[in-house]
Amino acid sequence: MVETTKLISIFIIIISIFGGILAFYMMSDLPKEKRKRHIEEITSQLINFVLFIWMGKIILNFPVFISDPLAILAYPSDSSAFYVAVLFSALLLFYKSQRGQINVVLFIPSFIFVFLIASFLYEFMQFVWNDNTYSFGYMILLAILLILFLTVQGRKGSNTLISALLIGWTLGIFIITTVQPFVTVFGYMMKPWFVGVFFAMSFTLLIINQRKSGYIERN
Numbered sequence: 001m002v003e004t005t006k007l008i009s010i011f012i013i014i015i016s017i018f019g020g021i022l023a024f025y026m027m028s029d030l031p032k033e034k035r036k037r038h039i040e041e042i043t044s045q046l047i048n049f050v051l052f053i054w055m056g057k058i059i060l061n062f063p064v065f066i067s068d069p070l071a072i073l074a075y076p077s078d079s080s081a082f083y084v085a086v087l088f089s090a091l092l093l094f095y096k097s098q099r100g101q102i103n104v105v106l107f108i109p110s111f112i113f114v115f116l117i118a119s120f121l122y123e124f125m126q127f128v129w130n131d132n133t134y135s136f137g138y139m140i141l142l143a144i145l146l147i148l149f150l151t152v153q154g155r156k157g158s159n160t161l162i163s164a165l166l167i168g169w170t171l172g173i174f175i176i177t178t179v180q181p182f183v184t185v186f187g188y189m190m191k192p193w194f195v196g197v198f199f200a201m202s203f204t205l206l207i208i209n210q211r212k213s214g215y216i217e218r219n
Helices: 002-027 031-060 063-067 067-074 079-098 104-129 132-150 158-176 192-218
Strands: none
Touching: 002 031, 002 067, 002 104, 031 079, 031 104, 079 104, 104 132, 104 158, 132 158, 158 192
16 A cells, blocks of 8 residues: 555656646747757756655665665655755756856756646645645645746846746745645655745845846946
């Protein structure tokens, strides 16, 4: 029964991500070749993210892993491993950007679009199939952010749009936690400190972008 539940959860995540990628391919206004390149990069980043989750699980439980590796590998990943994977993924994107292997300014909006669609589909299936009432609030937040993304995209600079969406995401999660005990992203619990770090980084990035825009306009 437990194994079946795990497989169903993994299946829902896969279907959700596939739906997000398909929606991006069909709705993006990027040229066809750029869409394909972005999908390849998104897929690569998602595969790396899964590997980083496993790495995080091993790093956080290294003493146990040394004595009994199967006990750690068979145990489901928790939120801490998810946070480690987010950190490693951010560092990898920064490294690729510095080496000129990826244009982060162009890639991140595409990734956010896929993330919003995939997350909405995941929460919708959790709400409908598993009768998870805690998914409803986050599902509404995702719908609002997705509408905002589709409406504002192209009218604002990419960096400003990214910052605004991240700020909206973090504030939305904080608001949801006032009416329910927790919020999860693809089944991983979002702890207040993690959301707070995201908010601080997003707000700082927004201020920097606004100052840069003001400087460019004055000159």
